[in-house]
Amino acid sequence: MDIFLEIGWDILHFQDYLEKKYLTKGEHFFDKYGFWGVFLAGITPIPYKIIAWLAGIFEMNKSLFGAGTFIGRFPRFLLVAYFGYELRNINFSLLWDTMWNINIQLFYLINSHNxxxxxxxxxxxxxxxxxxxxxxxxxxxxxxxxxxxxxxxxxxxxxxxxxxxxxxxxxxxxxxxxxxxxxxxxxxxxxxxxxxxxxxxxxxxxxxxxxxxxxxxxxxxxxxxxxxxxxxxxxxxxxxxxxxxxxxxxxxxxxxxxxxxxxxxxxxxxxx
Incomplete structure (x- = not known):
């Protein structure tokens, strides 16, 4: 039983060490760059959930978080909806076949002249x-x-x-x-x-x-x-x-x- 108690104390001490070393840095970072981080995560493929979790852990200002989320995510969803509507008219199978045929023709052009x-x-x-x-x-x-x-x-x-x-x-x-x-x-x-x-x-x-x-x-x-x-x-x-x-x-x-x-x-x- 004593060994589990000792492990528990080690975990608590390690957690306290991490909080002292990184929590303050994380809070400063999100105070300074949090809005732009949330905005970029909203409009780019950067995983938004990870940024959102970090914003919560480091207690980012809720108003800035909301503004960054809305400004970043709203245009992204509009673009996804627009391009999703437009892309339905594109025949990707035909596009791939065309590119592959070009690849083969170029191959024969080089390989056959010998x-x-x-x-x-x-x-x-x-x-x-x-x-x-x-x-x-x-x-x-x-x-x-x-x-x-x-x-x-x-x-x-x-x-x-x-x-x-x-x-x-x-x-x-x-x-x-x-x-x-x-x-x-x-x-x-x-x-x-x-x-x-x-x-x-x-x-x-x-x-x-x-x-x-x-x-x-x-x-x-x-x-x-x-x-x-x-x-x-x-x-x-x-x-x-x-x-x-x-x-x-x-x-x-x-x-x-x-x-x-x-x-x-x-x-x-x-x-x-």
Whole structure:
């Protein structure tokens, strides 16, 4: 019985510690920014209930809470109602079919225009992608230790996101779904979307371009990354949309890695 009493006292002491450390900060935050927080939660996808709970915990002024809720939620509900009425006339199935047909036509446009010289070049370019990434990462580790840490962070995040998307979406490779594919490489049954080669190439290019001492190398690597993406379509292992999304994702991951501290500090200021 004594052990449960001791645990209970520990919980009460911990609760008292939290109240002293965070309750005052939370009250100041909601006094200063509460209206805008409730307003943004009302008009954006930010979870409104969480903000509402926090507003209650930190005893936000009820008038400001009501005003922020009305001004934020009312226009949102009007927009939802309006667009819901308008969207009923849109044939999403037809829109998706159109986009998919464009994807396939672009694939055939690139994949069908081939010759033996381009075959050799694109196979070499595609197969040396990870080798180039590895060599450059090691070179940066030897010369710019701080940059190499960001590269490892950026490539790690990139790989994780691509892995989750690939097996979450599970899109079949073009050569498994289409006829007449000029296939130079075979990736088995591994999902297609997005292109990991392209994503990793653009992530590395972005990080080197953002670093002052390697900006020129990064600019050159962007050209290389574009060619890598092209080679994946030419080789028959990816659709153009796989490559396009991979390029965008790679740039985003590279930017995040190079601005990690700024993003962290910004989030810390918001939730401090």
């Amino acid at each position: 010759n033996w010289i381009l075959d050799k070049f694109n196979i070499l370019l595609s197969q040396t992608t990870y080798i180039v990434i590895g060599i450059l990462t090691l070179a940066m580790f030897a010369k710019y230790r701080d940059l190499s840490k960001r590269i490892i962070l950026g490539l790690g995040i990139t790989f994780l996101i691509v892995f989750l998307l690939k097996f979450g979406i599970n899109e079949p490779r073009p050569y498994l779904s289409l006829d007449g594919v000029h296939l130079l490489l075979n990736e088995g049954t591994e999902p297609s979307f997005p292109s990991n080669h392209t994503t990793m190439s653009f992530a590395l290019s972005t990080m080197l371009f953002k670093y002052p001492n390697t900006k020129k190398i990064g600019a050159i690597l962007f050209i290389w990354a574009l060619l890598v993406g092209y080679s994946r379509i030419y080789a028959g292992v990816h659709y153009p949309f796989d490559v396009a999304f991979g390029a965008i994702l790679g740039i985003a991951c590279g930017w995040f890695a190079m601005n990690f501290e700024n993003v962290r500090d910004y989030l810390y200021k918001i939730f401090k």
